Amino acid sequence: MRIRPIARGDLDGLQALAQQTGVGFTSLPDNRDFLASKIELAVSAFEERTPADDRLYFFVLEDDVSGELAGCCAIEGQVGREVPFYNYRLGTLAHSSVQLDLHRTIDTLFLSSDHTGDAEVCSLYLRPEYRRHRNGALLSKARWLFMAQFRDRFPAKVLAEMRGVFNEAGISPFWECLGSHFFPMDFNEADRLTGLGQKSFIGELMPKFPIYTTFMSEEARACIGEVHEHTRPALEMLKKEGLRWEGYIDIFDGGPTVEAYIDDVRAVRDSRLCQVEVTSQAASSERHTWLASTTGMPDFRAAWVGRGPDADGVMVLTEEEAQRLNVGAGDSLRLLET
């Protein structure tokens, strides 16, 4: 399996992924024209033809033997430049009366666009039949190697929005309690519109004043900063890289937004460049602990490799691995032990 930039020929494969993702997966609506324009945007970003505020680096995970697409992931260069990017910030208001000797704090939600200009890791999806052999980790971590390699293309901070809690009926209690009072549509429709980039309605219809969470239902309050159970492994992986929840949540489902300074992300800090050598017999470990990525942008590749660099700091690859990564002897690779 390997990661590569999405290409024009991937439209059918991408649409097949979009049809599988299901509810609450905002950024991949099953809309062929939209997906085609997403691919165009990504192709131009990888060819470095796009201004900094509109770069979408969209990757696919492919089976390098069958060519089948197993999943995707993306990095948004800067959010909120064209249309505002909204979150709620969970704040605390102290209510206190000296006369009555009463002191209490109340949680509040403030509409914010504090993340304007930050990068976002997003759109991670892996087809169920490929959820093995650390393919999910490959999708998630390859993005850090890309950011480390092209660090100057990215701002100081990165965030990730995690899918929030939905009950057995597929309903978001947070949405029912809050968003549904302001938007004359159901969650899926609102989510679909934002996924298509049609989000000016958020600014127009969203409540402008702080919200006291004491007025919300118990069930809705319990969703604040909590993830969908299927999203927990993805969240754990981001936390291990150093991303933290700083109190920002999704305005629709209450799911957490986690964030970090890019230079502090463990994989960005720890990855190293090595020279490549190719041999027909290299000892491989079946455990996927070393991740390798190439150093070019339009032809970027990332994959697990069977070992780390040798004592001289040289990365010895098997012919199969070299082919997968499209590198040869003397090329450089960025390596990360995970």
Ligand SMILES: NC(=[NH2+])NCCC[C@H](N)C(=O)O
């Ligand atoms: N789950 C959602 N669709 N939430 C609405 C989009 C929120 C996102 N932060 C934005 O402003 O683009």
